[in-house]
């Protein structure tokens with residue numbers, strides 16, 4: 264399978280704090296890649312290094328056949344990478360519709376993005392109910408849906424999601440992941456997913472990486488990682504409990 268994103272020998276740091284060392288990953292075209300790891304492992308930093316926000320990085324990053332490392336973050340977005348950051352980044356005082364418009368701000372194809380807005384309301388009907396209301400009135404799950412919809416309004420080729428399930432009830436998480444799976448298959452949209460819920464992530468993903476202290480320690484097809492003893496112990500609970508799950 265060809266890769267839409269390849270990261271090679273990436274090092275990233277905040278001022279004097281080195282966080283990522285020699286990280287190499289691939290996101291398959293139209294696939295879903297999961298990034299697992301404990302708190303502080305460097306998952307958020309890896310997404311920031313790809314979209315060139317807040318962190319200094321060196322290494323080779325190729326997206327859709329073109330080198331993108333060293334480019335400003337707006338160029339990365341225009342190249343087709345949409346980043347849903349941790350904490351969502353919703354403008355809570357703006358309406359849902361205004362938030363969606365902001366997602367499309369760099370697009371010139373007005374007719375197409377208006378159609379996309381209608382599609383977002385099909386994917387996430389709750390957003391339609393709140394379209395003229397401040398986004399801050401919505402629940403956490405609805406705000407996460409808005410963050411994803413806003414990123415999709417960029418009409419990206421790849422979506423990067425930083426812990427979309429964080430703080431949400433299991434039923435809402437399931438809904439959000441069902442939609443992500445649908446978008447992934449329907450639109451052939453590639454996804455790079457950071458997720459604490461390893462069993463959910465490995466259920467959906469094509470391939471996965473485990474980051475430990477800023478390095479990739481385990482990688483492979485998601486179904487292989489599901490059976491890997493080290494992954495079971497550290498991220499899927501105790502082996503005896505999960506062996507027959």
Ligand SMILES: Nc1ncnc2c1ncn2[C@@H]1O[C@H](COP(=O)(O)OP(=O)(O)OP(=O)(O)O)[C@@H](O)[C@H]1O
Pocket residue numbers: 277280282300301302303304305306307308309317349
């Ligand atoms: N803006 C920042 N300035 C300085 N250090 C930072 C900054 N953001 C993160 N770090 C440090 O970088 C390291 C990696 O953090 P990062 O947020 O990438 O981890 P993570 O895997 O996303 O963790 P979590 O699961 O808690 O979200 C940590 O030691 C963290 O304290």
Ligand SMILES: [Mg+2]
Pocket residue numbers: 306307308349425
């Ligand atoms: Mg993080």
